[in-house]
Amino acid sequence: MYKYYWLIFSRLIQLLMRIVIALGGNALLRRGEPMTAGNQRANVRLAARALAPLSKEHELIISHGNGPQVGLLALQSSIASEDTESSSLDVLGAQTEGMIGYLIEQELGNILPFEQPFATILTMVEVDKNDPAFRNPTKPIGPFYSAKAAAKLTKDKGWVMRNDGKQWRRVVPSPIPLRIFEMRPIRWLLEKGTIVICAGGGGIPTIYDQDGKLIGADVVIDKDYAGALLARELDADMYIMATDADAVYTNWGTKDACAIGRISCAEIEKMNFSEGSMKPKVAAATWFVHKTGKHAAIGSLSDLQEIALEKKGTIITPC
Amino acid sequence: MYKYYWLIFSRLIQLLMRIVIALGGNALLRRGEPMTAGNQRANVRLAARALAPLSKEHELIISHGNGPQVGLLALQSSIASEDTESSSLDVLGAQTEGMIGYLIEQELGNILPFEQPFATILTMVEVDKNDPAFRNPTKPIGPFYSAKAAAKLTKDKGWVMRNDGKQWRRVVPSPIPLRIFEMRPIRWLLEKGTIVICAGGGGIPTIYDQDGKLIGADVVIDKDYAGALLARELDADMYIMATDADAVYTNWGTKDACAIGRISCAEIEKMNFSEGSMKPKVAAATWFVHKTGKHAAIGSLSDLQEIALEKKGTIITPC
Numbered sequence A, B: 001m002y003k004y005y006w007l008i009f010s011r012l013i014q015l016l017m018r019i020v021i022a023l024g025g026n027a028l029l030r031r032g033e034p035m036t037a038g039n040q041r042a043n044v045r046l047a048a049r050a051l052a053p054l055s056k057e058h059e060l061i062i063s064h065g066n067g068p069q070v071g072l073l074a075l076q077s078s079i080a081s082e083d084t085e086s087s088s089l090d091v092l093g094a095q096t097e098g099m100i101g102y103l104i105e106q107e108l109g110n111i112l113p114f115e116q117p118f119a120t121i122l123t124m125v126e127v128d129k130n131d132p133a134f135r136n137p138t139k140p141i142g143p144f145y146s147a148k149a150a151a152k153l154t155k156d157k158g159w160v161m162r163n164d165g166k167q168w169r170r171v172v173p174s175p176i177p178l179r180i181f182e183m184r185p186i187r188w189l190l191e192k193g194t195i196v197i198c199a200g201g202g203g204i205p206t207i208y209d210q211d212g213k214l215i216g217a218d219v220v221i222d223k224d225y226a227g228a229l230l231a232r233e234l235d236a237d238m239y240i241m242a243t244d245a246d247a248v249y250t251n252w253g254t255k256d257a258c259a260i261g262r263i264s265c266a267e268i269e270k271m272n273f274s275e276g277s278m279k280p281k282v283a284a285a286t287w288f289v290h291k292t293g294k295h296a297a298i299g300s301l302s303d304l305q306e307i308a309l310e311k312k313g314t315i316i317t318p319c
Helices: A001-013 A038-055 A065-077 A091-108 A147-157 A182-193 A223-233 A279-293 A303-307 B004-012 B036-055 B067-078 B089-109 B146-156 B183-193 B223-233 B264-270 B276-291 B301-310
Strands: A018-023 A059-064 A116-120 A124-127 A139-147 A162-165 A167-172 A177-180 A196-197 A204-208 A215-217 A238-243 A263-264 A294-298 A314-317 B018-024 B059-062 B118-121 B124-127 B139-145 B160-164 B167-172 B177-180 B197-198 B204-210 B214-215 B237-244 B262-264 B295-300 B314-317
Touching: A018 A038, A018 A303, A038 A059, A038 A091, A059 A091, A059 A182, A059 A223, A065 A139, A065 A167, A065 B067, A091 A116, A091 A196, A091 A204, A091 A215, A091 B089, A091 B124, A091 B214, A116 A182, A116 B118, A124 B089, A139 A162, A147 A162, A147 A167, A162 A215, A167 B167, A177 A223, A182 A196, A182 B183, A215 B089, A223 A238, A223 A314, A238 A279, A238 A303, A238 B264, A263 B036, A279 A294, A279 A314, A294 A303, A294 B262, A314 B262, B018 B223, B018 B301, B036 B059, B036 B089, B036 B301, B059 B089, B059 B183, B059 B223, B067 B089, B067 B139, B067 B167, B089 B118, B089 B197, B089 B204, B089 B214, B118 B183, B139 B146, B139 B160, B146 B160, B146 B167, B183 B197, B204 B237, B223 B276, B237 B276, B237 B301, B262 B264, B264 B276, B264 B314, B276 B295, B276 B314, B295 B301
Parallel strands: A018 A059, A018 A238, A059 A196, A116 A196, A124 A204, A238 A294, A263 A314, B018 B059, B018 B237, B059 B197, B118 B197, B124 B204, B237 B295, B262 B314
Antiparallel strands: A124 A177, A139 A167, A162 A167, A204 A215, A294 A314, B124 B177, B139 B167, B160 B167, B204 B214, B295 B314
16 A cells, blocks of 8 residues: 555656656667668667657657767778768767667657657767867777777778777777757757757767867767766756666676665765776766766666666666 | 838848758759868858858758768768668768758857857658659769769669769659658747758658658658748748859850849749759749749859849749
């Protein structure tokens, strides 16, 4: 009986939350899976199925990663015909916002009622040209390579390559986002009940040059932080990072691995996580929680509904 | 003196018009110019300078072509590494909406006051799967080729190639747009004073399959018609197609070539124009004028302000 009251109460307070959901690049393309159009669409369809029930109860803002996609486009662009030059990561980032936004909008639109308005808003994000990330590239993008192929790419294109456990991948700077330029249009559309897809791939990276003009930057912005900034600017009630792991784990990769359920910022900040996967997510989560006093969550795409109810995933709280 | 009164009067009625401007693919990349990132940005900068003064006086909706860009991306995508398949034109169209929308937004944003809101809205457009265009590809996309290279592409990739005067180009179906899905978000943003960039490349081509699901179509929608549909749906006061010619000409390419100033639909419909350039523009213009009773215009990007005042370009009127 008490459980029943609790359920009603919890449903009431959970209803009509404003939730920012960041879909990890690996939630859109499983690790090791060939990056075909068909595979991407199949994964976006799975994501849409997970998002659809949530969108009926809450105000939804959807962000997404673009690591595998922007890397592939960079590769394609660099091997194009001789009268073209390869595009920089701002232009390629804009292309991935178009491509992935389209797939999400179409697949989600095919599940939800026709009356539900959608909009994918191209999002430019400012970064600091003095961000230390420019001197230390850490963000892996694009396909995996053998040691030999990686060495050739470094020689031919000047790419920084790093060993990701077994294989090699290109790494690029991943600075922290300072400002999202399209906040007003995003807010106006949310007020009308639109599901907004924005800040894809962390947003299109831009910096101000010495003349005060906004120009593109050849980096990929930390998408977990970009989602956290978006959630903060929108006064979101919750910020969820959906990935291919069902929670944050202590002692990951060992036999003592243990999923973290509910944890305070102070507790989780004492722990160490791997640079390329959970570390940036945990950092973005605690940043959001510190700034807003709201909850952030990290968990599996397939558990989205339960994560919003704080029944699954790792829930990071102020205290 | 009378001229002075006329000027004031004409300014008053011209103020605060809602204008849809379609930027031709050739206004963004001059014919024969190598498709480098630098060239594209330089051309977008010129377009932004032409658009900026107009945006201070009128409500502006900006659409654009993507012929050269989508063709190049198709080429890049088809020569990529072996574990990827080449993307279809809906996905590539979405990529060009991101890329070109970003360049326009950034360059225009660098000229206009920071307070001016912008939004690039990803735009899906429905086409009819029985549109006769599917059986007769006419839309040229991508780079120019020699006869030998063109024959190889037909053999290797099954592309339809057509001779564009001197050189060869790939041609794809260019169906008529039936419906723009994101009309409500576009309207909501215009009501807030946002400059909206949308329906780029004619919009992302989509069709309903036999199960009633919206899927992508491997075509490039007629962007002049898509702009006309957008203008009609938005109750625009004027629809301007900006290109690299300063007007529509009779006897184009001969010594009797003569620019058309003001002309009625009935008059211009009696004339013949070339398939690949003015014919679709004139058809889209008369369609808009017939449906709305408003004026459409075709002229040079650099004359935009004078075209809005109906002092330059070809102005197509109901009667």
